[in-house]
Amino acid sequence: MKPIIFDQNNPSRNRSLKIIEGVDKALIKKIRDDRTYKMPPNYINWQTLSGVISVALSSCTVEYAKVDVSAFIHSYRTALWFISDAPIYCLTEELIEAFDQTEALKKPGILASWQPSLPTFLLVIPKGLIYTPDGGEVDYLTISCSDSEHPEWNSGKWGSIQIQPFNLKHDRYFQICTVDSLETVWTSGTAVKSDGTLLYDETENLGRHIISPEDKAFLQRIRNLVINVLLTLEFSPSLLTTVTDSETKTKSKGFQVLDRSSSNVRYPRWLGKNYKNFSVVSAEKRTHLSPYSHWRQGHWRVLKSGESKRWRDSKRLWIQPVWVDPQ
Template sequence: MKNINLDPNNLSRFRTLKLFEKPQRQLLKQIRTDRNYQIPKGYITWHELSAIAGIALSTCQLEYAKTDLSAFLHSHRMALWFCQDAPLYCISQELFQAFDNTDALHKPEVFAGWKPSLPTFLVALPSGVLRSPSGEIDYLCIHSSTDEHPEWESAHWKNIKVPVISGNGLTFDWSTTDKKETVWLSNTAVSSSGELIHNDNNSLGRNKIDQIDRVFLERVRNIVINILLSLEYSPEFISDVAEENLQVQPKGFGVPKQKNNSSSNIRHARWLGKNYQNKRENNNSRTHASPYTHWRRGHWRVIESGEGKRWKKSRRMWIQPVLVNG
């Protein structure tokens, strides 16, 4: 890829993508001809997301790890997502709020025996729900690795081959770039007992991680765990996106004309929690109850199998959070 000169004091995704478009015109045309994601209003556009995928495909080779390891790892995961033709979910604002108020980090029994069914997927976030210490975040790329599926760690598309960089054991990671072009990522190993092992003191990029960053990383890790658990144990949250919810497709360079909507390049994002509504409770009439709006936080419960029960394996039940006086 040709070098793109960026001003470190004036970074923005808009500026980076503009600089990327001209030298990579042909690549972007190939991407947008090959895929045309139908994404609901209020989320990142496919025009923007496809350009992010283009940068990832251009910088997913091992040589880029020497320049910026964190940026390379994010490019690698985004390239896997694109090349594997993996799913794209759009989480609703209400379900995002509920997961943000559900504690999933410190219950190892919940992840005991966890076997991911999806290697890589992308979650688009509603506009404005998540900000990093440096800028807004509108998507998360989530990847799981396991020794049982080494094929999850590689992919290719046209003349681009994504290299294998897998570790050992069962892990999951998430990565993203905010709108100020800061790369955020975190990797978590899962022990046989379900214990979650991570290290937020490692600064893989050019900047040092401080306490504010660690708080943010833990918050997103908690949200990601809830997403992973919901995809495995609460499939009722997944639904199709209706035609009337879709964005108007942009016009301009690099956007191929579509002859019809039945073209094989059409991909449909899926809802995660489209019709979910947060539980609410009014305590104003109760003696000694707090009059303030607050969340009674949710958690996950493990229900073990046993004699007389209908299931043979342990199950996970989401005890949903409740918005009190909201």
């Protein structure tokens, strides 16, 4: 069994949406009465997301874990995001490109003494930008952070739906979940030791299928993206802005979510709305030995404050990637 993901512009997802709405109209109505997100064009809309959430809330039980553990993890984490009333961040194309050129996975001490500020958030991806090796499109990622000092982050209640916590194997942990347009579940978890060492088993196959080398490369890209996002949320607040009402206007046809009241309307936040990729022109004359146009990789520089080893007393400075165009 696979969770169902929906998209008003995708015929198969559209059929799935009608099926779910026909099965549990009461739950979907309750979700949409609770809150309505106005999303910018070219991002997953609330009609779609509320369908994903309804499936998550319906299948985040221990019994479902016995059917499909990877699908259960996605439902569990996505349901917790909704119950926690956590934020949505719209990641821009320019920032995704920059993060793809910023190595964070192999940087020693990059998450040393990490203390997450948010238990969970939703990261939405511009349409047509990230695809899995099988050709499935990824339009959102549920990011969850676990902290042994905050066991309450792994439980919650919304109406009659209650999510039970589970035992944590590591003091610090972040998990990534999504379902692509082909209705394939993707999950990836990484533990973080106090010295910043990342614990990740690339040989583990949590779901029903064996992870291929192409799958591993895709998951590595996603993990690198998420680490960059975690660092940006902490140390580059200037890249955060609120999505305005005018930025959510669209002429798209199909299912529309109506504003039921001003009290339940929410707006996501931009992550990288005003970010511009850097480019330089090399001063050296081009010869047969000169490089062709290329990216100069970015990285994070760890700046410590005195002898303190606390996360809050240190800084991470993003040395941004640069597009080099030799003459």
